[in-house]
Each structure stands twice: as structure tokens, then as C-alpha cells.
Amino acid sequence: MLLGYVRVSTVEQNEARQIEALKQKGVNPENFFIDKQSGKNTDRPALKEMLAFVRRGDCVVTESISRIARNTKDLLNIVEQLQCKGVEFVSMKESLDTTTPQGKFMLTIFAAMAELERDSILQRQREGIEVAKAEGKYKGRQPIQIDxxxxxxxxxxxxxxxxxxxxxxxxxxxxxxxxxxxxxxxxx
Incomplete structure (x- = not known):
């Protein structure tokens, strides 16, 4: 059975793009597991539900590895849990398939690259805020004004x-x- 995992970071974000990609891959919408919260940890309801639901021979499909985990360690742990149950993992964006040794190797490389990209973005953001503060342009969030x-x-x-x-x-x-x-x- 093909199972789809979809994640957006906030309730305001739209998961339609990911859902459409999974439908194109042949995943039945009834087999979607959707989380609307940050991927910084693995304590997500739909992820837990999916990991409990999967059975030998199933295949978990996600639009990108960054949807299932934000760091290499979490991604590798999730994929290992799936493999222990005899479940395949496919990431569409990175064209990864964990049924092959090359796919497993590439998964590790791409996971490390995704984590590096995320960390670099956060570092640049912190640096930009520091520069803006030094120039007096950044004051942080302004208090909510009320009557x-x-x-x-x-x-x-x-x-x-x-x-x-x-x-x-x-x-x-x-x-x-x-x-x-x-x-x-x-x-x-």
C-alpha cells in the first residue's frame, strides 16, 4: 500500500502542493497522514499514527525529506523504523528509494545537506538581525496596542x-x- 506523509510548519500554511504531488505519484488521498506543525522534532501526531499503521510491504511517499524530518538523525531514525517493519521510503524531490544500497547512501547525504541548508538559513537570519540591531533598524516585535x-x-x-x-x-x-x-x- 502506498501511504503519503505531508507536513507544513503552521496551520496557516497550505499543504495542497504536497497533496497534489502525492496524488500524481499514485497515493490514494485516504492514505494521507498530514501534520501541521514544525518538523524540528518527531513528536507529531500524524507521523506517530503513520509509524504505528504501516505494515510490511507498504511504501511511505513524501514530497521531500524535509517534510518528514528536519535533521539527519531524526530522518535516519524514522527510515530505520520503517525498514525494521519492512516498509520502503520514497522521497519524490530527491528521487530517493531506500530499497537499494545507493538509495540508503544518498538518503544520508541528502539528509545532511537539508540539515546544513536549514542551519545556514537560521545562521544568516541571526546575523541579519544582529546587523539590523546594530544599525538601529531592528527593534523586535512591537507590543500589541490596545485601548x-x-x-x-x-x-x-x-x-x-x-x-x-x-x-x-x-x-x-x-x-x-x-x-x-x-x-x-x-x-x-
Whole structure:
């Protein structure tokens, strides 16, 4: 059975491109496992579900190795788990097939290259931020501006039990962490 693994880093990102590529490869949409979270660790629900579901003779297909893991160690561990179950792994972008010794070798090389690319991007980003800070152009994230009187009256209504916390957050336009942090700032 062909199984497809799809991952995007955030809920806002769209997985349609990956899904279409897997359909073109012949993966039935009913056999997709989709995660919408960072690949920096392997604690992802759909990945765990897929690893528990696969059986000998199955083949896991992904659009790119960066979708299944962000670092070499995690990728090799996942592929090893699949191989122990008699499951093949195919990455479309890198044209990798782990059923051959050459494919296994290339998997290691491409995984290391993907990790290097990710680390290089993060390093350049940090360097750019440092330069911008030194030039006074980077100030970090700006605090969310809210109407103080609206916030205080909404919090008073919430404390009086007239509205729920969720409704209060909706009124002032804040997410829970920011809402409760602002309450602490209001009454230290």
C-alpha cells in the first residue's frame, strides 16, 4: 500500500502542493497522514499514527525529506523504523528509494545537506538581525496596542462574571497568553 506523509510548519500554511504531488505519484488521498506543525522534532501526531499503521510491504511517499524530518538523525531514525517493519521510503524531490544500497547512501547525504541548508538559513537570519540591531533598524516585535479604557472595563466585566474570559479576549482582540499577561501588568 502506498501511504503519503505531508507536513507544513503552521496551520496557516497550505499543504495542497504536497497533496497534489502525492496524488500524481499514485497515493490514494485516504492514505494521507498530514501534520501541521514544525518538523524540528518527531513528536507529531500524524507521523506517530503513520509509524504505528504501516505494515510490511507498504511504501511511505513524501514530497521531500524535509517534510518528514528536519535533521539527519531524526530522518535516519524514522527510515530505520520503517525498514525494521519492512516498509520502503520514497522521497519524490530527491528521487530517493531506500530499497537499494545507493538509495540508503544518498538518503544520508541528502539528509545532511537539508540539515546544513536549514542551519545556514537560521545562521544568516541571526546575523541579519544582529546587523539590523546594530544599525538601529531592528527593534523586535512591537507590543500589541490596545485601548486601555476598553481593556480595563472588559476585565472588570469579566471579573464581575458578566462575560466569559473568551468573550473578554474577543472584545479586546487578544490571545489568552497576552490577555492574562496584560491583566498581571494591570494589577501587579
Amino acid at each position: 486601555k479604557s476598553l481593556f480595563e472595563s472588559t476585565v472588570a466585566d469579566w471579573r464581575a462574571g458578566q462575560i466569559t474570559a473568551r468573550k473578554a479576549m474577543e472584545i479586546v482582540g487578544l490571545k489568552p497568553n497576552t490577555f492574562y499577561r496584560r491583566i498581571k501588568e494591570l494589577n501587579p
